[in-house]
Amino acid sequence: MNEHAAVAACCTELYGHPLASTLMGLSFHPGGLRLTEKLATLAGVGPDSLVLDAGSGNGVSAVHLAKTHGCAVVGVTLEPQGVQAGRVLAQRSGVAGQVEFLQSDVAKNDLPADHFDVVLMECVLSSIHNKARMVDRLCRSLKPGGRLALSDVTRNGSLPGEWAGPVMSALCLNDALGLDEYARLFENAGLTVEASDQEDLVVSQFIQGVRGALLVAEVAAKLGKLGVDVRHISTAKRILDDVDGLVRGGVLGYGVVVAKKGTLWNLHESSNQPTTGEKNNGAQADSERQTSPHQP
Numbered sequence: 001m002n003e004h005a006a007v008a009a010c011c012t013e014l015y016g017h018p019l020a021s022t023l024m025g026l027s028f029h030p031g032g033l034r035l036t037e038k039l040a041t042l043a044g045v046g047p048d049s050l051v052l053d054a055g056s057g058n059g060v061s062a063v064h065l066a067k068t069h070g071c072a073v074v075g076v077t078l079e080p081q082g083v084q085a086g087r088v089l090a091q092r093s094g095v096a097g098q099v100e101f102l103q104s105d106v107a108k109n110d111l112p113a114d115h116f117d118v119v120l121m122e123c124v125l126s127s128i129h130n131k132a133r134m135v136d137r138l139c140r141s142l143k144p145g146g147r148l149a150l151s152d153v154t155r156n157g158s159l160p161g162e163w164a165g166p167v168m169s170a171l172c173l174n175d176a177l178g179l180d181e182y183a184r185l186f187e188n189a190g191l192t193v194e195a196s197d198q199e200d201l202v203v204s205q206f207i208q209g210v211r212g213a214l215l216v217a218e219v220a221a222k223l224g225k226l227g228v229d230v231r232h233i234s235t236a237k238r239i240l241d242d243v244d245g246l247v248r249g250g251v252l253g254y255g256v257v258v259a260k261k262g263t264l265w266n267l268h269e270s271s272n273q274p275t276t277g278e279k280n281n282g283a284q285a286d287s288e289r290q291t292s293p294h295q296p
């Protein structure tokens with residue numbers, strides 16, 4: 001099994017497990033819907049927008065955007081439980097006609113080109129092995145003038161050696177980048193970064209929430225009422241303590257980056273520019289993609 005497949009398998013198991021919602025709540029990212037709303041505002045989501053929620057988890061953000069902004073949303077995630085949870089939530093929230101959920105791997109399966117006004121990616125890119133390729137695919141799926149809106153774990157410094165491996169990657173820790181590195185990835189794909197903010201406070205709040213839920217889960221597991229081995233709860237507590245230490249030490253944090261794809265006019269302009277050096281001129285790459293439908 002290659003690295004991507006191993007992380008994808010861990011994501012499917014982790015986020016599809018009932019314990020994930022018990023510990024993290026329905027929204028699987030620090031900052032919850034408040035941060036989703038910040039991204040939506042920065043990305044200019046409105047009633048006419050078509051949004052892709054790449055790695056939609058339980059579908060909470062997708063349903064929230066449809067409900068509060070009146071937009072249409074496609075949520076794509078790996079775990080079938082997330083697709084099911086999203087559909088039920090959309091139905092209950094009265095937005096089933098605006099939101100669609102699909103079980104698919106956005107790193108592997110083709111997305112339509114020039115299709116979405118906004119691509120939202122909350123706490124997902126950090127777990128992707130080939131990030132440049134993923135950003136390129138997402139960028140291609142944006143309409144000219146569309147925006148890629150990311151919130152994710154940030155990492156400045158190295159993590160303990162034993163943190164390597166697919167589980168830590170699936171938890172968005174092991175392969176997280178610094179905020180500047182996410183921004184550079186976007187620029188290398190031809191996007192223009194419009195906003196880039198560190199939001200570290202939300203991780204401490206997230207950790208506090210998970211810590212409280214773990215205490216309750218531990219009691220329930222000891223009473224045999226959770227259907228989970230109490231040793232798993234102890235492991236989760238230990239990982240959480242380590243994460244807390246790294247957050248306090250400034251190694252791990254959380255951030256948002258929003259970047260815009262050039263309009264057709266920009267793309268045309270840049271395709272007339274000579275190429276300079278080895279750095280990928282993203283706008284030019286985009287204009288080349290317009291004529292190359294099979295480019296991944």
Ligand SMILES: C[S@@+](CC[C@H](N)C(=O)[O-])C[C@H]1O[C@@H](n2cnc3c(N)ncnc32)[C@H](O)[C@@H]1O
Nearest residue numbers: 027028029055056057077078105106107122123
């Ligand atoms: C930390 S959760 C975040 C879920 C959601 N974005 C949220 O904030 O509530 C990561 C999610 O990304 C999904 N994911 C990871 N890699 C993916 C991929 N290659 N294609 C589709 N979904 C992916 C996982 O299945 C999981 O639901």
